[in-house]
Amino acid sequence: MSIQVYNTLTRKKEPFVPLEPNKVKMYVCGPTVYNYIHIGNARPAIVFDTIRRYLQFRGYEVQYVSNFTDVDDKLIRAAKELGEDVPTIAERFIEAYFEDITALGCKKADVHPRVTENMDTIIQFIEQLIEKGYAYEVDGDVYYRTRRFSDYGKLSHQSIDELKLGARIEIGEKKEDPLDFALWKAAKEGEIYWDSPWGKGRPGWHIECSAMVRKYLGDTIDIHAGGQDLTFPHHENEIAQSEALTGKPFAKYWLHNGYINIDNEKMSKSLGNFILVHDIIKQVDPQVLRFFMLSVHYRHPINYSQPLLESAKSGLERLKTAYANLKHRLESSTNLTTNDEQWLAKIEGLRGEFISEMDDDFNTANGIAVLFELAKQANVYLMEKHTSKQVIQAFLQQFEQIFDVLGLSLQHDELLDEEIEALIQQRIEARKNRDFALADRIRDELKAKNIILEDTPQGTRWRRG
Numbered sequence: 001m002s003i004q005v006y007n008t009l010t011r012k013k014e015p016f017v018p019l020e021p022n023k024v025k026m027y028v029c030g031p032t033v034y035n036y037i038h039i040g041n042a043r044p045a046i047v048f049d050t051i052r053r054y055l056q057f058r059g060y061e062v063q064y065v066s067n068f069t070d071v072d073d074k075l076i077r078a079a080k081e082l083g084e085d086v087p088t089i090a091e092r093f094i095e096a097y098f099e100d101i102t103a104l105g106c107k108k109a110d111v112h113p114r115v116t117e118n119m120d121t122i123i124q125f126i127e128q129l130i131e132k133g134y135a136y137e138v139d140g141d142v143y144y145r146t147r148r149f150s151d152y153g154k155l156s157h158q159s160i161d162e163l164k165l166g167a168r169i170e171i172g173e174k175k176e177d178p179l180d181f182a183l184w185k186a187a188k189e190g191e192i193y194w195d196s197p198w199g200k201g202r203p204g205w206h207i208e209c210s211a212m213v214r215k216y217l218g219d220t221i222d223i224h225a226g227g228q229d230l231t232f233p234h235h236e237n238e239i240a241q242s243e244a245l246t247g248k249p250f251a252k253y254w255l256h257n258g259y260i261n262i263d264n265e266k267m268s269k270s271l272g273n274f275i276l277v278h279d280i281i282k283q284v285d286p287q288v289l290r291f292f293m294l295s296v297h298y299r300h301p302i303n304y305s306q307p308l309l310e311s312a313k314s315g316l317e318r319l320k321t322a323y324a325n326l327k328h329r330l331e332s333s334t335n336l337t338t339n340d341e342q343w344l345a346k347i348e349g350l351r352g353e354f355i356s357e358m359d360d361d362f363n364t365a366n367g368i369a370v371l372f373e374l375a376k377q378a379n380v381y382l383m384e385k386h387t388s389k390q391v392i393q394a395f396l397q398q399f400e401q402i403f404d405v406l407g408l409s410l411q412h413d414e415l416l417d418e419e420i421e422a423l424i425q426q427r428i429e430a431r432k433n434r435d436f437a438l439a440d441r442i443r444d445e446l447k448a449k450n451i452i453l454e455d456t457p458q459g460t461r462w463r464r465g
């Protein structure tokens, strides 16, 4: 079975067949860098990073591009409010973005193109749309002639007449039609600008992605992704621009992640429930945040709340504890025991289950359920008197590979209470079996991590040193 992907364009799950065998060209719309990212922006960063990792795990070579909108109306407004210039603000929040997504376990894209570094490409793109009759200039502004593109609305599944009802011409706009959208905006007095054939100005928002996709990945790409809120108008406009210019399909698969609610309410500045990643990762382990985000299918809405976050935290700890217990047991395990084949087959079966869940439109929620089953089986196995190195290693390897796909780390600096209890139990067993070397090793290992054991007539007590 191949990977099945839900495609917004066709509203169906389709077999994933990239344009070139084993290669995937993937573009994810990035942030406008006028502030720290909020957890709504963190979701696409995390889910599409995971999809990229999974495709790599399945043997694809992935070219991953994600842009920065480093000049637009929001940045210009922020510059005015803060009394700084646009490039300074953009630079600061690009740096902050990298810090945040790195903490969240996301790898950098192969290219992070910026609008301000691709001005020539963008201007050329607009010029060609004008030449083809898909765009027109009015007093230094350039607009896209939406009605000229007969497929307009195909991604968001809306007819041009439905769209017409919602469209209007703002004061000062000189569009031919309310449906037309800006490709180039003339600079107002005092605003940052670039020179163009239409005078001083800056690009509209949608054109940058069309221009950058084409420059960095080509006319047609495999996956174009972003938040659900980008479907219309942003992605619809990208299709109109790109397909009008090239005459080729723009992207084969369109993937959109669902919304985030905070305590069952929409996140908004006015409700005061606006959560910035920069702030929240000071209180919540970013790995827990990532695990929480992946515990829901990427297309479904996700509800962010303290109890759900707590449950993600304890779930992740449970998995890490199972892994740590396996690791501790590795040394005292022997070569091959009679039950090995059965256990190895069970582990292989769980690996297969993880793959088939992830193949089904990257269902991380069910993939994580398989991971819990793996942990449960590992705990059952560790109750056996004799364990084999081969089985322990097979368990460890599955944990490591799945954690890597999910972008999670198995390391934790501090031993958890359950881990300490498990080690103490192992030490008691070792002493019963008169394996004093192992018992001492466990005590030393704990001591190295500042856990002090005291053997009393009532049993072994421990405390953090």
Ligand SMILES: [Zn+2]
Residues within 6 Å of the ligand: 028, 029, 030, 209, 234, 238
């Ligand atoms: Zn975009």
